[in-house]
Amino acid sequence: MGELRAIQAHRMSFPFDGAKDISGSLMSWFAAGNASSPIMKYYIINCDWSLRHRLVDNIIYANQFRRRALGIPDVVQASPTSIGVQGMPSARHMILQINDSHWTETVALPPILDEEPHRLLICSDADAECELDLRGSDVPLPGVRLSKGEVVALVCLDGSRQWALQVRDCSPNEHGHVVAAPCDGEKFVRYTLSVGNYAPLVYLPAAAPANSVVLFVCDAPYTTRISHSQGTDELEHVISPGQVLAFTYSAASRQWRKQEVQPGSHN
Structure with missing residues (x-):
């Protein structure tokens, strides 16, 4: 009989007992790099915010090692x-x-x-x-x-x-006005503004891994100002309703650079 191993990852915020987003920690705890990675120890992983980080991608990646061991050609x-x-x-x-x-x-x-x-x-x-x-x-x-x-x-x-x-999604209500930086191994983070989940001013992360990408999507009927970081006097950008903006991080200059997006990228 096989051994069933499961783990639950959950964190509460006091004093209101609200679930806290620990997406960044989950990406580190359950990273899939080789056959000895910690994720290989478990068959059931129960956690919150599963649609806001790439745990599922790590599971798919980890399953290739199990596939090799079992001879299953599904991936x-x-x-x-x-x-x-x-x-x-x-x-x-x-x-x-x-x-x-x-x-x-x-x-x-x-x-x-x-x-x-x-x-x-x-x-x-x-x-x-x-x-x-x-x-x-x-x-x-x-x-x-x-x-x-x-x-x-x-x-x-x-x-x-x-x-x-497939990308970690952030928004003002869940993550505040400072965009979360991509975690180790992540390439993209998407920050979405919408009706009821809106902020007039948001800030890019102070630092991020080289060539990381932050995507801004505006589904709200209002404009939002995007600043490079709190306390700086750098040029602000404005995203309008129906627009998408993209920024990449340069480790050499320690600055975010606005990128040209493809025409018709959003509504």
Whole structure:
């Protein structure tokens, strides 16, 4: 008989006994890097805020190690050089592994050729950075620089044949007016403004991992000012209703840089 191992991660805020968002800690506790990672010890993980961090991506990544041990071909592992022949039609779930042995300067997303649901996890373990071409996805940028240790997760579940970014979602009500910085391994954070979940002024993180991306989405009927950090006199940006803005962090200058987004990225 197999052994059933489970763990629960939960934190309450006193004195009002409200659940506290510990997404960043969960991404560290249950990181999936190899067969000896802590996540491999458990079969059931119960936690709050599961849609605001990438625990599910870590579980998918960790399951490839179990798949190898059990000989179950449910997840296909591919490299940038094999995408052309691998394709998504034969692989419902794919892990695209970039390493020093299988590295290319530009990595393109595999095209979706059918209406079946697909999941794609792109993991970089290469010493050199590469350009991830995001055409064919709902990401408003044409591409991003992918560094060692970073992971990007995409899905297509609606038959649209377009990749949708899986990302930690933040908002004023849950995270305050300072945007949470991407955690280790995270590439993106999305901050959404909406009716009833709005702030007139928000702040970018004071610091973040190199080339991190913060996406702002405005579904509210009002404009919002975006400042680089509290206490600075740097230029503010304004996001209007229906607009999306993107910022990347430069570790060299320690500044966020506004990026040009694709036309028609939002309503």
